[in-house]
Amino acid sequence: MSDDGEVDKVLTASVHDVKYVMGLLRGVQFENRATIRATSGGLSVTVEEARTLLATAFIFKGIFDEYSYHPEAEPSSQAQSSQPASQPQEEGEPTAFEVPLNTLIECLSIFGNAGSSSSNTKHRLWHTGNSDQEDNQEEGSSNRANSRQNKGPANGRIDQYFGGDKGTGMRLSYVGAGHPLTLFMAEDASGPTATCEITTFEAEPMLELDFLESPTVLKIILKSSWLRDALSELDPTCERLTIIGNPPPPGRVARVSGPPRLRLQAVGTFGSTEMDYPSDKEVLETCDCEQQVRFSYVFKHIACASRALQNSTKTSLRINEEGMLSLQLIMPTARPRHGGNNTDGFIEFRCLPLDDDS
Amino acid sequence: MQATLDASALKQITRALACLSRYGDELTIYATPDTLALSSTSQSQSAFCRFKYRRQFFSRYSLAHAELALDADEVVPAMGQLQTKNLLSILKHKTVEKTVEKCELVITDGDAPAQEEDEQDSLESRLTVRLHCKHGVVKTHRLLLQTPNSLLAPAIPDAQYHSRLTIGARAVRDMIEHFPLQRGPKSDPQLIWTFNEYDVEIRGMETIMTGKTGPQLATELIISAEEFDRYEVFDTPLTLSFHLREFNATVGFAEASSLPLAISFTDPASPVFIDLSGDLSESLSVISTSGLGAHGGERGVRGELGAEAADQSRADDGSGVRRARSMPPPSMMPPPSLPPPLSFRHQAQAQTRLQSRPPTARPPTARPSSASAARAREPLFLPSSQPTELEAGMHVPGARRGQGADAEPLFLPGTQLSQAAEQAIRDSGLGIEGMTAREFAAMLEDDGEEVDFGPGDADWEMGARVREGSLEIHDEIMEVEFEPTQLGGGTKVSWVSVCGWVFVRPID
Structure with a gap:
């Protein structure tokens, strides 16, 4: 199968700027061992931590300029995988392989301009331009304007058509089991190119956390910045984070005095912290909660999400009856593509609660 | 003790805490009915810094049981000690400046019963920092307070022999910036100041600064006494030397608050006192001199x-x-x-x-x-x-x-x-x-x-x-x-x- 040539590669995908893909990958970069699953709808990258936390980055097909997936013609699974892989339950029909995630990210940033996080790249460019005056905000911003103007006429206009500042283009291909993941990268047509081959491993069975197994008891949609700030403000020595959801107060009276709809509580070495979020549309977009919900999680695990939260706009926070937490972070793409088709990727974190919570 | 701060007051307190954190790890809070004092002493007890805020500085300030006491002198002050960086990391967080509208500081005594319904009774004293942010978000941080191990403050040794200088913080910063000082937590540069009748001579301390990197630049700066707004040096020439770590912290605070530094000292073996007085706050910094000032040949x-x-x-x-x-x-x-x-x-x-x-x-x-x-x-x-x-x-x-x-x-x-x-x-x-x-x-x-x-x-x-x-x-x-x-x-x-x-x- 694998020696049949280009067409029969299991996976081929290309993107003109890896920045967005990088942002998704970095969101789950707290564990080196990552399982990549390819389906006809896109890629998912999953990492697992302490048999408790499962983080998956979904990179949809639409994000790539070009994406083709031809499942391996394994006799055992061929019959099933000929259908589009749309079933939520992944039973082996997607092609799965394991790669060292750190290596993959290092390769993708080989030209150095993929940025540590996509939203910061522009910012960093200004800073390197005016490193002398970094301490002076005002001066810095005026210089930024100048440097913009200077480079504006030359290449600014044409760059706008190609997505602002120069990115690294990438084409990845995977021939099949036993073959490396091949990345071909270039900054521009005339510049240097790089080919990286990353060894792949057979996918080990991952932790299975099915959120929908038991009914959802708390469902909140909020701006990611609230959660991001909360996690960054908590004392890193905290061991556990308790999420408390309260039902809306009966009637429409005394909202202020009632218990907060969402409370994050953490106890650390030097004291405790509570963050209360009222049912304000600016804070909690929706909050569905029938009765008080209270579950504790290992703070370190929840904090794994803070990197992904940095690039995310909205978060859906759900807790089911068993206490399993599901955080879905929407990672917005830079610009809409393929018409109204929503191709925003997202990262999902699923985390088991601490047992001893009463 | 209960104190409520608005956003601008909170900014000042945060700035003061940043300065205090350069002096020592432990922050001592001491609240009387009229003032709230924050102080810090360096571990080697070679430097001390204290900020005092009058009750008018706060939008609301009250000391528990203050009304009950018959005599103002009998009010038990609220006090406690905690790690400066714990409090500072809460207040200095980047989101605080943007979103916090109001901040409440509450000291809860361990033996007093809890006054709020959601607060558990405990034997430990606590400092509660409640940040009221936009959109009704409330962030409550509770920090454990220890009993202050010392309530000592340096007193100015004698009033009659003080040399007094007043100078703007920016001018001091400009002087210090001329010295190529090593950065980093380990370096602790020292400068030798010689106060003459009409000028001030500042030298780097070569013995300290010469490290593994070999001989360094020896810088000497002479500035006219006219740079000082007030220049009364008793018994010129007078040579002092002291470390810059704490001094820089105070200078930085003074610069950010646009307050002039009122420096006073007596003799080379006594500490240097720096006063910063604002409208509703005052600050005293005391930095010990290293007594090495006499190695100049001029005397x-x-x-x-x-x-x-x-x-x-x-x-x-x-x-x-x-x-x-x-x-x-x-x-x-x-x-x-x-x-x-x-x-x-x-x-x-x-x-x-x-x-x-x-x-x-x-x-x-x-x-x-x-x-x-x-x-x-x-x-x-x-x-x-x-x-x-x-x-x-x-x-x-x-x-x-x-x-x-x-x-x-x-x-x-x-x-x-x-x-x-x-x-x-x-x-x-x-x-x-x-x-x-x-x-x-x-x-x-x-x-x-x-x-x-x-x-x-x-x-x-x-x-x-x-x-x-x-x-x-x-x-x-x-x-x-x-x-x-x-x-x-x-x-x-x-x-x-x-x-x-x-x-x-x-x-x-």
């Missing part, structure tokens, strides 16, 4: 002379007092023989200092009671402008000894005594010589031989007059003098023993 004659006295006291009590030039051989100068006209001549030179001198006619017996009353009212800190407590101690050493627990010096009894001795001798120039002699006999009784020398730890002006008599003991003591000088340059801790701090514990 050869006097330095020689002073060496012996320093040797004497150090050899005797082992406290490492270094007064490189200040003291004549003590045995030559029994206090009764002090020529009073000399003191008066000196007063004429320094009119302003004279004004701050307390009237010597006050009956000594009245002192202890007034001092202890003052202590009860203002227990933690001596206001920088109030030397009464110290004087009381010096004029009535018997009473002072009796209150040992109350007013014992924090460290360096030896240093403290010689400070006190100086003060008393100066006062003795005004006609209380006989009393001083007795006092010092009493004060120094535990350091055997020094009883004789004690009174001699006197003004250096007088030392100059009796120069001839000192020559005989001059040589043999010289070597003693240099040994600790080298030791003193090594670490910060060691020169704590050099600085002439007077710590007074106000309450027990």
Whole structure:
């Protein structure tokens, strides 16, 4: 199968700027061992931590300029995988392989301009331009304007058509089991190119956390910045984070005095912290909660999400009856593509609660 | 204690905490009905910083049980101690500045019952920081408070010999920026300041700065005294050296708050005091000098002379007092023989200092009671402008000894005594010589031989007059003098023993 040539590669995908893909990958970069699953709808990258936390980055097909997936013609699974892989339950029909995630990210940033996080790249460019005056905000911003103007006429206009500042283009291909993941990268047509081959491993069975197994008891949609700030403000020595959801107060009276709809509580070495979020549309977009919900999680695990939260706009926070937490972070793409088709990727974190919570 | 801050006040507090965190790891909070004081002492007790905020600074300020107390003096102050960085990391967080509209600080006493319904009763004292953000988000941080291990504050040794400088923070920053100082947590640069009559000379401390990187640039900066808004240096030339870590923190705070620095100091062995006064807040920083200032050659004659006295006291009590030039051989100068006209001549030179001198006619017996009353009212800190407590101690050493627990010096009894001795001798120039002699006999009784020398730890002006008599003991003591000088340059801790701090514990 694998020696049949280009067409029969299991996976081929290309993107003109890896920045967005990088942002998704970095969101789950707290564990080196990552399982990549390819389906006809896109890629998912999953990492697992302490048999408790499962983080998956979904990179949809639409994000790539070009994406083709031809499942391996394994006799055992061929019959099933000929259908589009749309079933939520992944039973082996997607092609799965394991790669060292750190290596993959290092390769993708080989030209150095993929940025540590996509939203910061522009910012960093200004800073390197005016490193002398970094301490002076005002001066810095005026210089930024100048440097913009200077480079504006030359290449600014044409760059706008190609997505602002120069990115690294990438084409990845995977021939099949036993073959490396091949990345071909270039900054521009005339510049240097790089080919990286990353060894792949057979996918080990991952932790299975099915959120929908038991009914959802708390469902909140909020701006990611609230959660991001909360996690960054908590004392890193905290061991556990308790999420408390309260039902809306009966009637429409005394909202202020009632218990907060969402409370994050953490106890650390030097004291405790509570963050209360009222049912304000600016804070909690929706909050569905029938009765008080209270579950504790290992703070370190929840904090794994803070990197992904940095690039995310909205978060859906759900807790089911068993206490399993599901955080879905929407990672917005830079610009809409393929018409109204929503191709925003997202990262999902699923985390088991601490047992001893009463 | 409950205090509510608006966003701008919170910013000031955060800035103050950032400054305090450069002084020491532990932050002491002390709240009286009228003021909230935040202070920090460095681990080696070589620097101290305190910010005081009047109740008007807060949008709301109240001390629990303050209404119940019949007398304002009986209100129990709220106090506690915590790691500065824990509080600072909460308040300095980048989202705080943007979103916080109001901040509440509450000190909950451990033995008092919890007043809020969602607050558990506990035996531990807590500082609750409640940040009210936009959109009704409330962030509550509870930090455990320890019992402050010391409520000591340095008192200004004596008011009459202070040299006073006033200068804008920006100007100081410009001076310091000329020195190529190593950055990083380990480097602790020191500068030597020589105050002359018309200019100030600043040099880097080469011995400290020369590290593995080999010889470095030796920078020397001379600036005109006109750079200072106020320049009153007593007894020029005067050389001081102190570390910059804490000094820079204060300068940085002053710059950010656009307050001028009011610097005062007495002699090279005593700490430097920096006052920053705002409308509703005041700050006092005390930085000990390293006492190495005398290695400049410009004071050869006097330095020689002073060496012996320093040797004497150090050899005797082992406290490492270094007064490189200040003291004549003590045995030559029994206090009764002090020529009073000399003191008066000196007063004429320094009119302003004279004004701050307390009237010597006050009956000594009245002192202890007034001092202890003052202590009860203002227990933690001596206001920088109030030397009464110290004087009381010096004029009535018997009473002072009796209150040992109350007013014992924090460290360096030896240093403290010689400070006190100086003060008393100066006062003795005004006609209380006989009393001083007795006092010092009493004060120094535990350091055997020094009883004789004690009174001699006197003004250096007088030392100059009796120069001839000192020559005989001059040589043999010289070597003693240099040994600790080298030791003193090594670490910060060691020169704590050099600085002439007077710590007074106000309450027990």
